[in-house]
Amino acid sequence: MSNSIEAFFEEIGRFFRMLWQVLVWTPRRPFDGRQWLLQMVRVGVNSLPVVLLTAMFTGMVMALQTTSTLQRYGAERYVGSLVALSMVRELAAVLGGLVIAGRSGSAMGAELGSMRVTEQIDALEVMATDPVHYLVVPRVWATVFMLPLLVALSDAIGIWGGYVVSVLLLGTNPVAYMETTFQYMEFSDLFSGLVKAAFFGLLISIIGCQQGFYARGGAAGVGRATTRAVVFASIAILISDFFLTKVLF
């Protein structure tokens, strides 16, 4: 028991150490534009289909569920508003974050983990290249920039999914639906979702890189790092979401 508490605090310590090193190394030269671009494409573009699919079906299910619930109060004209606010404030960011944790966070754990156990990270260092600067910095900022973008698109497609279900399946008046969708939404709702997304991006990438960085013990070690990258990032997203919601409103 005391061992796992120790391990827990060790992970936390490594997280902040990695975060600190990323901050220190970010402004330093040389700036490797190609790596940044490559990582942005991998996080942003390659994950686009699965993130959007998730958001679209979430919006569709939300419309179905909220309609059947709100009908009981005779409040079904608020379906659009409820779907939109839930997507924008909460669901797009959390679900997008979980998908990216599974897709990109795991890739970072696996990639850096195998570079660690095959001594590629040592080789970088020997050739006067700081591995945090070269490997971690581009991955972290790529994720921090791209996740909010993905979430913004998710917002749109989730709202559209809800609209399609309500109008085509449930026979809601399209004009009325659209009106209530945006009636109660404020810029701060949108903003809070995007801030969350950026924060989740930071968690996912730092945790993924950290797990890879400290991987040990051959192929099994890489497997462990990959699993932990996903599990720890997912837990961190869910827990921090609660506190972020409390702070951001």
Place this chain on the structure above:
Amino acid sequence: MTEATVKIRIRDLHRAFGTKVVLDGVDLDVEAGSSTVIIGGSGSGKSVFLKHVIGLLTPDRGSVEVDGVTVHQLRGTDLTRFRRKFGMAFQEGALFDSMTVADNVAFPLRRLGSIGRDEVDDRVRECLALVHLDGVGDKMPAELSGGMRRRVGFARAIAHRPEILLFDEPTTGLDPVTKASIDELIIDFRESLQSTLVIISHDMGSVFRTADKVAMLYEGRIIVHATPRELLTLEDPRISEFLRRDLETWATPP
């Protein structure tokens, strides 16, 4: 041995991971221009030792001095300048698998900034030729055999013409013919680059081909430091045990 000829001086080097003591007071002098082979059982701390020499790991106690400079005190640009002295060939090659062979070999040249940009391509070709791998520059590391990958690792290690070359088990896991050719390469490097060599090995055949001096790491210390010939005459059970095991691996083909 006079002061001036000692290139690497290791004194009382201690290192533990958690409660596991790996290095427990290593003392060793490596002469400039010599070839020193470190032997020792698997897991005896040979790689850990080598990583202290090049400053990848920091000692708990004791020191490594290279040309009179204490390695673990170096930071920033001093450390970069220090690293320029070294070329290191890692156990399985440690090639960057996201880059072509040529980019791998060019990496230290670009990063350590020792030669002009326009000379890089020529130097890469020259180094690949030295390890008998002309024309593989455009391949990815995954397309190469184990022996080829190590040779690319050598080419990358020698690209910036280092004063000191470190080899971590250059022949382990290779067939006898490839082993011999790798050893020959190492001997060639020594002549052509005039470098100081520190080689980790498992394999007595390689030791006799490449070593001026042999040092054996055992339970965290250097228990012998002698020429290969002297090694055979010593009647230390720890050494004969090691030699016997090695003979067994010769006797049982893989």
